[in-house]
Amino acid sequence: GSATMSLFQSKIRKAKGAEPTELENRVSQAVYELQQNSDKLKQSLRELFICGAKDFDSAYVVFVPVPQLSGWQKLIRERNLIEELEKKFSGKQVILVAERRIIRKESRNTRQLKQLRPRSRTLTAVHESILNDLVYPVEIVGKRIRTKLDGSRLLKVHLQPDHKPSSDKLSTYTKVYKSLTGKDIVFEFPQ
Numbered sequence: 005g006s007a008t009m010s011l012f013q014s015k016i017r018k019a020k021g022a023e024p025t026e027l028e029n030r031v032s033q034a035v036y037e038l039q040q041n042s043d044k045l046k047q048s049l050r051e052l053f054i055c056g057a058k059d060f061d062s063a064y065v066v067f068v069p070v071p072q073l074s075g076w077q078k079l080i081r082e083r084n085l086i087e088e089l090e091k092k093f094s095g096k097q098v099i100l101v102a103e104r105r106i107i108r109k110e111s112r113n114t115r116q117l118k119q120l121r122p123r124s125r126t127l128t129a130v131h132e133s134i135l136n137d138l139v140y141p142v143e144i145v146g147k148r149i150r151t152k153l154d155g156s157r158l159l160k161v162h163l164q165p166d167h168k169p170s171s172d173k174l175s176t177y178t179k180v181y182k183s184l185t186g187k188d189i190v191f192e193f194p195q
């Protein structure tokens with residue numbers, strides 16, 4: 005009924021009071037159900053909420069507030085949060101990414117903004133952080149940029165070989181990263 009509806013909607017807060025999409029409602033409902041029914045997630049999930057979700061065919065990307073990211077990641081690392089969410093979406097991959105804003109470099113006509121741009125808000129930093137979130141809890145151990153013959157750049161990302169994600173997961177990461185940043189990446193596992 006509408007009572008449960010409003011309860012699970014406490015698990016999503018969108019900017020400027022925007023209405024959640026159907027997918028966002030489903031994800032916040034799944035999070036709410038885990039908070040109600042899962043002994044190992046109950047306590048920790050009370051404090052947390054999501055701020056968006058997007059469907060990428062093979063995966064749902066769930067956006068969480070930056071200040072809450074470490075709380076969510078702790079549950080991924082210690083309490084199998086991702087597996088629990090994936091059970092609720094019958095085999096869809098679930099990826100958590102912090103919702104970050106990029107503050108553009110000032111151009112001549114925006115000089116009067118004079119706002120100091122923290123490094124965490126630069127394009128490069130945001131893209132790096134998205135990449136770290138995507139592959140979490142697997143660690144990135146190195147990166148190489150290859151310039152292809154046509155001048156386009158390809159980022160080669162080296163992941164810890166001992167926690168190798170499935171090739172399905174890797175191709176999803178590649179697709180999601182391209183969609184969120186416009187950049188091409190490949191994953192490699194240095195021996």
